[in-house]
Amino acid sequence: MTTMGLTKGGQSWHPRYLEKLDESTCIGCGRCYNVCSRDVFDLKESEIEDDYGDDQLMMVMTIKDDSDCIGCQSCAKVCSKKCHTFSA
Ligand code: SF4
Numbered sequence: 001m002t003t004m005g006l007t008k009g010g011q012s013w014h015p016r017y018l019e020k021l022d023e024s025t026c027i028g029c030g031r032c033y034n035v036c037s038r039d040v041f042d043l044k045e046s047e048i049e050d051d052y053g054d055d056q057l058m059m060v061m062t063i064k065d066d067s068d069c070i071g072c073q074s075c076a077k078v079c080s081k082k083c084h085t086f087s088a
């Protein structure tokens, strides 16, 4: 459920909450983690197969607790890979 809010100046504010994060396109840069003021994300190790068939560890962002999201969409603004999806 999305509730409406107001900006400091009294304009209506429509939060769009984080719904999904595409781990397959994430490069683990950590920018969304750093910009988020809430406790939503967690950077984790993930095992991937490289071009030579060898297993490699890389960092990937995951959603720890999306119930803490305030719907500011700052995470998407700093993500160069368009990993985040939001509620309408
Ligand atoms: S929309 Fe805002 S509060 Fe929600 S996960 Fe992104 S940066 Fe954090």
Ligand code: SF4
Residues within 6 Å of the ligand: 021, 025, 026, 027, 028, 029, 030, 031, 032, 033, 060, 061, 075, 078, 079, 080, 081, 082, 083, 084
């Ligand atoms: S900003 Fe995008 S690419 Fe960087 S860690 Fe977050 S989801 Fe991954």
